Each structure stands twice: as structure tokens, then as C-alpha cells.
Amino acid sequence: MSTKVGTAQRHDSALKHVTGQALYIDDMPEPPGTLHGALVLSTEACGRLKKLDLATAATSPDVVAVLAAGDVPGKNDVAPIGQGEPLFAIDRIDYAGQPLALVVAESLDAARAAAERAVVEIEEEEPILDIATALAKKAYVQAPATLSRGDPDDALRRAPHRLTAAFSVGGQEHFYLEGQIAFALPGEDGDIVVHSSTQHPTEVQHICARLLGCDFNRITAVVRRLGGGFGGKESNASWVAGAAAVAANHTGRPVKLRLPREIDMIATGKRHGFDYRYTVGFDDDGRVLALDAVLAADAGWSLDLTPGVVARALTHTDNAYWIPHFRAVGYACRTNRQSNTAFRGFGGPQGVVVMEDALDRIAHHLGRDPNDVRALNFYAEGMDETPYGQKVDENHLARCWAEVKTGGALEQRRAEIDAFNAGHPVLKRGLGLFPLKFGISFNLPHMNQAGALVHVYTDGSIRLNHGGTEMGQGLFIKVAQVVAEVFKVDIDRIRPSATSTAEVPNTSPTAASTGSDLNGWAAWEAANTIKQRMMSYAAEHFGVAQNDIEFADGNVRIAKPGSNQVLSFGELAKLCWLGRVSLSATGFYKTPKIHWDPVAMRGRPFFYFSFGAAMAEVAIDTLTGESRVLRADLVQDCGESLNPAIDLGQIEGAFVQGQGWLTCEELWWDAKGRLKTVGPSTYKIPGSRDVPPVFNVKMLSNAPSREATIFHSKAVGEPPLMLATAVWTALKDAIGAATDRRAPVRLDAPATPERVLAAVVKARTAAR
Structure with a gap:
């Protein structure tokens, strides 16, 4: 068998995955004396913690210990950056689902039953439950950040055409197959080995040591494999591991803490939802002259990793396009919801959608083909510096764009779709294209x-x-x-x-x-x-x-x-x-x-750029708002792929996950700020039938990275997720067809049937 770099090799655990032999933390043999943990969570979103009575829980059958803020021997803070994120609430409640205490018992059933017996009294206060309210109250987890170039105000005044618009995209649950879990085993002299389902073992080590008040060298974090992460186990896994470690230290016995799906979804952060407002100036051909945008992120109740997410959203607002005069302001809005966190793309997906919406509106305003307008604005020689000052090197945009149009038979399918729409008053089809430029590296140089x-x-x-x-x-x-x-x-x-x-x-x-x-x-x-x-x-x-x-x-x-x-x-x-x-x-x-200068928002934050392009075809029912993705054609720049089989799977999976974010994965809170989409019965992730029946994926050939990447390869984990933006664009195209394109289309995401139907009705009303 050839094992050369660049050849297709199966995943090292592939056979174990499909036969069930792959060991995850909950499959590990439990040493005698292992205890099991269950969390006590707040049911209110905001207020003062007046009473936390754990006496009944502590005296419940088989309960060994009940731990709250006062039982943390070190510093009761699990913030990955900054401070002020307690493991267990002290006197303030900041979101429904906030951990208050941990019950540790001889069995999992005993621990969960006892946790239900905790008596909690909270003096409720008015919560902030949406971005608009947070903006009005200037409630932020950090100061607003601005990325700018040129003089957008003057350029907008001088522009032959100007448009102003607003829209929003929602968050997304990670929905990893293996939930959050940690298994802490105490050893000699205060040493603890923590098996954690984490993307960041060193942070687990640091958070556990902080909670226990000990040196890092007493904590060993171990990870053989995770059952999925997608960013949700970058910072959230640390506090779960920390709680297990505190319990193991307190009892001197092994402690396993695993969160059931409902508790996991209630207690942990999501992808940041964003609200957008922008004004774009352009000429008679559709060439963008200036953009002035506001990107407001729902940070949730605390800082978590929001600074990096907002920064990456700002640095991807330009996406694939040269914008000579540019201003994007990012607001990190504090709400009384789960503290939102890393998610595949880390702000990039929320950044790239701005210009896609703007270019669709520009094309409608001028009566031009939106894909011609996109290509007109691509980064090109002489127009290749981003608003933050980095050159767009090894620009494969034109190649990816040309190959996806050719492979997807753009002109033929456009004609077929137009003919279909002319003959079908209820069902409408849409075609959308999307180009991508995505930067690869951590925002913080020292993390690279x-x-x-x-x-x-x-x-x-x-x-x-x-x-x-x-x-x-x-x-x-x-x-x-x-x-x-x-x-x-x-x-x-x-x-x-x-x-x-x-x-x-x-x-x-x-x-x-x-x-x-x-x-x-x-x-x-x-x-x-x-x-x-x-x-x-x-x-x-x-x-x-x-x-x-x-x-x-x-x-x-x-x-x-x-x-x-x-x-x-x-x-x-x-x-x-x-x-x-x-x-x-x-x-x-x-x-x-x-x-990178985070204050000036200037520098070279990325080692290189990855490029891609996608074409998606959809169908909608204008009476119900239901939609289907019929076909997707993708071209992704992977440099010289280390393993084409693995990379192909990453591209396909990322696209479908992005499709879920933009179409069906809706998070919903009630008027009290309690998350109600807490499992697969209420939260819809894409299933096998949501995958496009025709799904063509191609890796860009003969495109080795000229930078000193490992064997000239390029990253593939996140970029293809953004290719699903073509689905969102295609849905807007289908909605536009319902009015013979007489009105611009606003489509908030996720584009659920309700939102698609509302967009159809609004577009038809505007057209009249």
C-alpha cells in the first residue's frame, strides 16, 4: 500500500468507528469507586441568587458530595480569556442554564435525581434577550471594534448609487455526537489525570489548575479522540473538565461528568448570531466604491471567545471583493443567553454574508446578473490589499469561479430554471453562486x-x-x-x-x-x-x-x-x-x-488564503415556504492535499453543516430567555435526505501553496462551510422568481419555511 503524502488513506480509526470498537471517554472502564456527577442549573435568565439550598440533595440516597462556589479551593473562574466567568454562580444569575452546583453520587441516576432536589430562589430582573435591546442599552462584553480603509463617508456621498439594507443570521448548536464529558482520576500528591473531550487540552489543564489552586504540572489532560467538536469543545469542555476535577479532588475518588443532550444544549454556548446594517455605494456597472457596515454579534452573557469571533468576522466582511473605501464596526452585545463561543469558521461565515447580500441588491437595482457583478468586484492584480493591509497572494478566485461555472453548466441550467419558473406558479427554483477567500491562522499570533x-x-x-x-x-x-x-x-x-x-x-x-x-x-x-x-x-x-x-x-x-x-x-x-x-x-x-495589531486592526493575521467557489440549485414551495437543495457543485482550493479522501469528506461535511446553519437549524428561546430547542425533536440538523441529491465536489488541481505549508497543502476544515452561502443566495433567487424579480429580497437565516414564506409575501407586496 502506498503511504505517500498526497495519497488517499483511510482514517486511522475508520474500522473502529464503523464497528463500534473506537473508545470514547464514556466507554473507558471505570475504576472501583468511580463517582458520577450531575449539574444543578438556573432556570431563570437574569437576577440575584437569593437562596441555594442543597441540603436535601446532599442527603439523597447514594450522594457523596454536593459542591457549589464555596467548595472551589482555588479561583472560581473558568474564563478562557479575561476573567469573571465563575464555574458555579455566586450571587448573580446571567442566563437560564447557568451551573449553580454539582452533585456527585455513586451512580448517574442517583446524581441526577438528587440534582432535581436542589432548592433555588432567584430574584428575577429584566433580561436582555436580543441584539437590538443590547445595542439600545449599549450592553457590550467588549468595546466596539472598527476596521476601516479610505474615506467611506465621502465615497458614499459621491457614489452614483447607494443602497441601505439590514438582515440577520442566527446562531447554531454544535450538536457533536459525543456530548461534553470529562473523567477525572486523582493520583498521588494532588495529581489528577483528566480525560476530556476537548479541542484544547492545555486549556483544560490550566482551568483545572486554576480551580484547584495548584501548579499546571499536577494536572494531565488526555484526549484520545472526540466524537465531534466543531469549536464547541474549545472553551466549553474546559469548565466541564474543571467541575469533574474539583469533585475528584474533593472526594479523592474518580469522577465522571457527562452532560445529557438537553443539559449540554442548555448550558453551553453556540455560534454567534449576528444582526447587520450596511450602506453600499457603487457605480453604474455595479462596481463597489464604498461599504459602511455594522456587524452586531450576540455574545451571550460573558466574553468567552467573542473578541476573536468578532475580529474574524470583520476581517472577512470583504470576502472575495476589492472595496476601496471600507468601514465595518463590530459590536459584541451582552445578552442573558448562553455565552456564545467558537464554531467552525469562527466568525468568518458571519462576515462573508454581508457583501453577498449587498451584491445581490446591487444587481437587482441595476438590472444586472448578480454573478457578473460579483466577478466584476473580485480582488485582482493592483487591487489586492485587504482593508487590514494584507496582500491577497496566490489568488485562485478566478480559477475556482470559472471551474464551478463550467462544471455546473451555469448557462444551461440558468435557462432551464428560468423556463421551469415561467411554467410553474407555485414551485420556484433558484440558482446561487458564491466565491470565497478565507484566511488561515489564529487571530492571535502566539497561538500559531x-x-x-x-x-x-x-x-x-x-x-x-x-x-x-x-x-x-x-x-x-x-x-x-x-x-x-x-x-x-x-x-x-x-x-x-x-x-x-x-x-x-x-x-x-x-x-x-x-x-x-x-x-x-x-x-x-x-x-x-x-x-x-x-x-x-x-x-x-x-x-x-x-x-x-x-x-x-x-x-x-x-x-x-x-x-x-x-x-x-x-x-x-x-x-x-x-x-x-x-x-x-x-x-x-x-x-x-x-x-497583528488588534487596536489598529492592521497587519498580516493570516499565513495564507484558501479559495473556493460553489453553485447551488434549490426549489421552494411558495405556498408553504418549504425548500430543498437539489444540486451543489463545489470547487475548493486545498493546495496539494495531504490526503484527498480525508479532505473530500471534510468538504462535503462542512458544506452540509453550513447548509444547516443557513436553512434549518433554528435556536429558539421563550420570553423568559429559556432555550426550548434542546434536542433533536425540537432542533433540526440536516439529515441524509437534506444532502443535495446531486453533489459534485472538486479540489482545485495544480494549485500547490507557494507558502511554506506542510508539503504545500492548505487547510480544509472550515472554508467549505462557507460555500453553503450559495444555498442562501439560491433561495433568494427562487424567492425573487416569485415576483418576476420586481423587488429586492430580504431573507434572514436560518431560512426556515416560515422565513421563506414571509420573504415571498414581503417581496410580492413590495412588487405590487
Whole structure:
């Protein structure tokens, strides 16, 4: 089997996934004495905590301990950045679902039953439950941020045409298959090993240590695999792990805390919903001259990771388009809802939709084809600097755009759809296109670093450890392919091991699509260090030059005058051990070139850009508002893919998840601020029948990254999610067809049947 980088290799856990043999935290054998936890949550959204009576819960059958704010031995704060986010509420209630206490019992049923017996009294206050109210009250979790270039006010005054519009997009539940879970096992001298379903083991280590008031070295966070994360286990997993660690420390016994789906959804953050207002100025051809936009995010009750989300939304408001005069102001609105957090795309999806809405309206105003207007405004040579000052290098926009139009037979299908619409008064079809430019790197430069640890054993087998977490996305197999490529051995000789803060310290989260970029290079550095040692020893031992030594096909060839000697990789490893050569090495990588001034909002926040394009065809029923995605054609820039099979799965999955965000995944709170969409019966994620029946995915060929990415590959985790914006555009096109395009279309997302129907009615009313 070929294991070369760039070949399709199955996920390292694929067979275990489909046979049920893959072990997740809840599958781990429980040591004798294991306790189980259940949370006590607030049922009110805002107010003063007057009474928390846990006596009845504490005396319930099989209950060992009940822990609240006063039982936290260290600092009762789980904020990932900043401060002021208590693990257990002290005197204030800030959202319905806020943890108040933890019940620990001999069984899960006993813990959950006892948690129901807690007596809670809250003096209610008027909550802030939407962005508009927060803006009116100037309730923010941070000061507004502004990204600007040129003089948008003057440019708007001078523009031949101006349009002002508003719309909104909702949040999104991560709905990972494995819920939030942690298993804390106490050891000697206050040491605790925490098995956590987290994307950020180092943050788990830090939060647990903060809560316990101990050094980081007493906490070991371990992650073998996650059952999905999508950003929801970047910061939220830390407080779940922290609660388990506090209970294990308090009782001296292992403690498992897993949140049932309803509690998980009630207590944890979502994708940030956004409200938008913008004014755009343009010329007679549809060329954008200026944009003045407000992006207001629902941060929820606390800071969490909102600063980064808002910053990334602002830096993606331009999307694929040159805008000479630009201003975007981001508001992080404080509401009495779950503290919203990272979600795949991390603000990028909420940023790119602004210009897509604007360009659709510009095209309608001028009577032009919206896709021609899009192409007219693409970044191009001489117009290639973003509003924050970064050059748009290796611009593949035109290629992606051309290939998706050709592959999707744009002109033919446009004619077919127009003919269908002319003959069908009730059903309408729509076609939407979307181009993408997406920046890859963490917003904070210091997070763009990674470490790895590689051991070569004397039988030629290799153990690989790095700071990235495997959550189903195929990171482990990709990094293993990198190591196999260095040593030229079969992939079966590489054994990836659980991510652990005891093996690779001070890790960055597996997020921002950087998992392969960062950890791949770190593993390459470690493996190459060992390889160079082995080559140096072999050259000395056999009396040849290092360039006479070749690693290939699991063997090592020693080229000597008149004869060649071939050793297996394992034989050379044993020979090096006998020669006292170290066969273990760490590797470290930091992303070059990036820098960022968060106050001036200027710099190079991204190492490179990923590009893509999508075309989607939809159908709507104008009597019910129901919609279907009939076909999707995608072209995604992956550079030189490390593993095309894995990347293909990432593209398909990301698109469908983005489709869910924009069409069916609606979060709903009642008038008291209590989330009511708390499970699959009330919250609709895309199912198998929502996947487009015709689904064509293509990776852009012959497009290796010219930047020093690992084997010239590009990130693929997040960018394809935004390609689903083509579905939203197509829905607006179908709604427009219901009025013969006599009125512009406002379509808030998610575009549920109710919203589609309301948009049809509003467009028809405006057309009359």
C-alpha cells in the first residue's frame, strides 16, 4: 500500500468507528469507586441568587458530595480569556442554564435525581434577550471594534448609487455526537489525570489548575479522540473538565461528568448570531466604491471567545471583493443567553454574508446578473490589499469561479430554471453562486505554534504524539502520513498516541483549520531530526557520505563503490541504538510572517488564503415556504492535499453543516430567555435526505501553496462551510422568481419555511 503524502488513506480509526470498537471517554472502564456527577442549573435568565439550598440533595440516597462556589479551593473562574466567568454562580444569575452546583453520587441516576432536589430562589430582573435591546442599552462584553480603509463617508456621498439594507443570521448548536464529558482520576500528591473531550487540552489543564489552586504540572489532560467538536469543545469542555476535577479532588475518588443532550444544549454556548446594517455605494456597472457596515454579534452573557469571533468576522466582511473605501464596526452585545463561543469558521461565515447580500441588491437595482457583478468586484492584480493591509497572494478566485461555472453548466441550467419558473406558479427554483477567500491562522499570533514528540523503536515501529486532537477530521492519519513520508516507511509502522499535556506541553487548540498546518510541521521537524541522526551514524558506520544513504519503501539503501547494502528501517534503528544514537526527538513549529495589531486592526493575521467557489440549485414551495437543495457543485482550493479522501469528506461535511446553519437549524428561546430547542425533536440538523441529491465536489488541481505549508497543502476544515452561502443566495433567487424579480429580497437565516414564506409575501407586496 502506498503511504505517500498526497495519497488517499483511510482514517486511522475508520474500522473502529464503523464497528463500534473506537473508545470514547464514556466507554473507558471505570475504576472501583468511580463517582458520577450531575449539574444543578438556573432556570431563570437574569437576577440575584437569593437562596441555594442543597441540603436535601446532599442527603439523597447514594450522594457523596454536593459542591457549589464555596467548595472551589482555588479561583472560581473558568474564563478562557479575561476573567469573571465563575464555574458555579455566586450571587448573580446571567442566563437560564447557568451551573449553580454539582452533585456527585455513586451512580448517574442517583446524581441526577438528587440534582432535581436542589432548592433555588432567584430574584428575577429584566433580561436582555436580543441584539437590538443590547445595542439600545449599549450592553457590550467588549468595546466596539472598527476596521476601516479610505474615506467611506465621502465615497458614499459621491457614489452614483447607494443602497441601505439590514438582515440577520442566527446562531447554531454544535450538536457533536459525543456530548461534553470529562473523567477525572486523582493520583498521588494532588495529581489528577483528566480525560476530556476537548479541542484544547492545555486549556483544560490550566482551568483545572486554576480551580484547584495548584501548579499546571499536577494536572494531565488526555484526549484520545472526540466524537465531534466543531469549536464547541474549545472553551466549553474546559469548565466541564474543571467541575469533574474539583469533585475528584474533593472526594479523592474518580469522577465522571457527562452532560445529557438537553443539559449540554442548555448550558453551553453556540455560534454567534449576528444582526447587520450596511450602506453600499457603487457605480453604474455595479462596481463597489464604498461599504459602511455594522456587524452586531450576540455574545451571550460573558466574553468567552467573542473578541476573536468578532475580529474574524470583520476581517472577512470583504470576502472575495476589492472595496476601496471600507468601514465595518463590530459590536459584541451582552445578552442573558448562553455565552456564545467558537464554531467552525469562527466568525468568518458571519462576515462573508454581508457583501453577498449587498451584491445581490446591487444587481437587482441595476438590472444586472448578480454573478457578473460579483466577478466584476473580485480582488485582482493592483487591487489586492485587504482593508487590514494584507496582500491577497496566490489568488485562485478566478480559477475556482470559472471551474464551478463550467462544471455546473451555469448557462444551461440558468435557462432551464428560468423556463421551469415561467411554467410553474407555485414551485420556484433558484440558482446561487458564491466565491470565497478565507484566511488561515489564529487571530492571535502566539497561538500559531505546535509541538510533537516522535520515538523510533529498535524494531522500526514509530510512536507519534503531537498537540493536535483527533475529533473525526482525520488529523492523526494526516500527521502520520507526514512522518511516514520522512522515514519512507509504511503507514502501519506509525502509531499515533493520545494527545497528552504530559507528552507535548503548552499546546494550541485544534481549531482555526490549523491542525495539519501546525502539527504536521512539528511532527516533520521531530522525525527529520531523528532521520538526520540515523543518516549521520550510518554514514560513519559504513564509511560513506550522507548523500549515499537513501530511505525508500521501508528500507535504507547504502550506496558503496562496487556494491549496495540494504537494511530494513528496523535494522538501521537497532544498529543506531547499539551505536548509542538517540531515536527520540521533539519537534516545534511556529507559523512565519504573521503579525497583528488588534487596536489598529492592521497587519498580516493570516499565513495564507484558501479559495473556493460553489453553485447551488434549490426549489421552494411558495405556498408553504418549504425548500430543498437539489444540486451543489463545489470547487475548493486545498493546495496539494495531504490526503484527498480525508479532505473530500471534510468538504462535503462542512458544506452540509453550513447548509444547516443557513436553512434549518433554528435556536429558539421563550420570553423568559429559556432555550426550548434542546434536542433533536425540537432542533433540526440536516439529515441524509437534506444532502443535495446531486453533489459534485472538486479540489482545485495544480494549485500547490507557494507558502511554506506542510508539503504545500492548505487547510480544509472550515472554508467549505462557507460555500453553503450559495444555498442562501439560491433561495433568494427562487424567492425573487416569485415576483418576476420586481423587488429586492430580504431573507434572514436560518431560512426556515416560515422565513421563506414571509420573504415571498414581503417581496410580492413590495412588487405590487
